[in-house]
Amino acid sequence: MxxxxxxxxxxxxxxxxxxxxxxxxxxxxxxxxxxxxxxxxxxxxxxxxxxxxxxxxxxxxxxxxxxxxxxxxxxxxxxxxxxxxxSPVEADQPKEPFLARLFFAAPIGREGVERLFDERDRQVNESLAELASITIEADDLTARLQKATLRNGLLHAEAEREWLRETRQLLGIVEPPQNPEERP
Amino acid sequence: MxxxxxxxxxxxxxxxxxxxxxxxxxxxxxxxxxxxxxxxxxxxxxxxxxxxxxxxxxxxxxxxxxxxxxxxxxxxxxxxxxxxxxSPVEADQPKEPFLARLFFAAPIGREGVERLFDERDRQVNESLAELASITIEADDLTARLQKATLRNGLLHAEAEREWLRETRQLLGIVEPPQNPEERP
DNA sequence: CACACATAGATGATCATGCACCTATATGTG
DNA sequence: CACATATAGGTGCATGATCATCTATGTGTG
Missing domain, CATH: 1.10.10.10 (Winged helix-like DNA-binding domain superfamily/Winged helix DNA-binding domain)
Incomplete structure (x- = not known):
């Protein structure tokens, strides 16, 4: 549908x-x-x-x-x-701009890839923060379903973080900046 | 862009x-x-x-x-x-039909939710199988980036599986069918 | 005091996307 | 023999999605 x-x-x-x-x-x-x-x-x-x-x-x-x-x-x-x-759940038709870029990123070389990873770090941290800020009080079926959906988002955000760490190592890219406060 | x-x-x-x-x-x-x-x-x-x-x-x-x-x-x-x-990576604009249904699934009750989970199991297993069937031989930057992208998909698929198991328990829904071979 | 932002609703133009369908030929299946 | 599927290219239509912009008012910031 x-x-x-x-x-x-x-x-x-x-x-x-x-x-x-x-x-x-x-x-x-x-x-x-x-x-x-x-x-x-x-x-x-x-x-x-x-x-x-x-x-x-x-x-x-x-x-x-x-x-x-x-x-x-x-x-x-x-x-x-x-x-x-x-009705039956339709298949996902994923559109992931970050992965699309990464897949084809060879022409921009290691520095370019590093920039992509830094940007992704920021994105993931932001969405993680947003998800963490959502609270659901009730405990009826509706609330439980909402909590489950929320937890899904959190798990995937954490999985993405883990993958970022792992992949940075694998590609020999330096670690993400620890203090991203100081940006002009 | x-x-x-x-x-x-x-x-x-x-x-x-x-x-x-x-x-x-x-x-x-x-x-x-x-x-x-x-x-x-x-x-x-x-x-x-x-x-x-x-x-x-x-x-x-x-x-x-x-x-x-x-x-x-x-x-x-x-x-x-x-x-x-x-150019800067644009923000994700996720569209996840399964989560959308789950979030609002209260009106179809536990049985309905169970059906959603069964369908999702099948979807995840299928996409996991497809991802696992992809092999990349080379080892230059292009190939490594492709492998990283592939691994991203695999990790998220596994995270989804884990979440399905956990959430089924949490909602008190029976375990997924073990032998899904026999379907007409 | 200018400007941005939140609130609240909305329109017009344009671009992107999805679905159904069409033309051909070869091969495989019941 | 009928029908489905793979190969290869494509059109037309309807809907979906995005972007800029408009109308108002109140509040907050430099």
């Missing part, structure tokens, strides 16, 4: 009603390690979900700030969600 | 000249763990690379089989490649 963003939004709204802006923050935070969407796409998808009768929208005026349009699932939306959850 | 497919193709052609069909097999095999592209997209990108003067094309007639159009890098193409390799 395609059109994943649609389903990711249905999923997020099944946890609690959210505005488009809230959704974009979720895609930048809680679910960032397994899905991505920018705001323009979110608003358009919300339009389509609304047209399909999957969500209802309540406008909540705020003072000082712009109005919020808070979207909730309808029965139709809930059905769409479970139908998606019950 | 965007338009990764363009650069992935330049990278593959920097290793050796290939036809569009060859490229599609590479995307289904050697580089499948970090990039994906379907054939229609490959042919279109080749057209654009050709128009940009990055590749030249030689038509090689074959008997019994259709003609091959074998593409090679030009100096312009090589320059485009090194420029890309030298």
């Amino acid at each position: 395609k059109m994943e963003l649609k389903h990711a939004i249905l999923g997020l709204l099944s946890i609690r009603p959210l505005s488009g802006y809230d959704l974009s923050r979720a895609f930048a935070g809680t679910v960032a390690h397994f899905w991505h969407a920018d705001r323009s796409q979110i608003y358009r998808t919300l339009d389509r979900l609304s047209a399909a009768g999957a969500i209802t929208t309540e406008v909540i005026p705020q003072d000082g700030k712009p109005d919020r349009k808070v979207h909730s699932l309808t029965d139709v939306g809930r059905e769409m969600l479970t139908e998606w959850l019950s | 965007k338009m990764e497919l363009k650069h992935a193709i330049l990278g593959l052609l920097s290793i050796r000249p290939l036809s569009g069909y060859d490229l599609s097999r590479a995307f289904a095999g050697t580089v499948a763990h970090f990039w994906h592209a379907d054939r229609s997209q490959i042919y279109r990108t080749l057209d654009r690379l050709s128009a940009a003067g990055a590749i030249t094309t030689e038509v090689i007639p074959q008997d019994g089989k259709p003609d091959r159009k074998v593409h090679s890098l030009t100096d312009v193409g090589r320059e485009m490649l090194t420029e890309w390799l030298s």
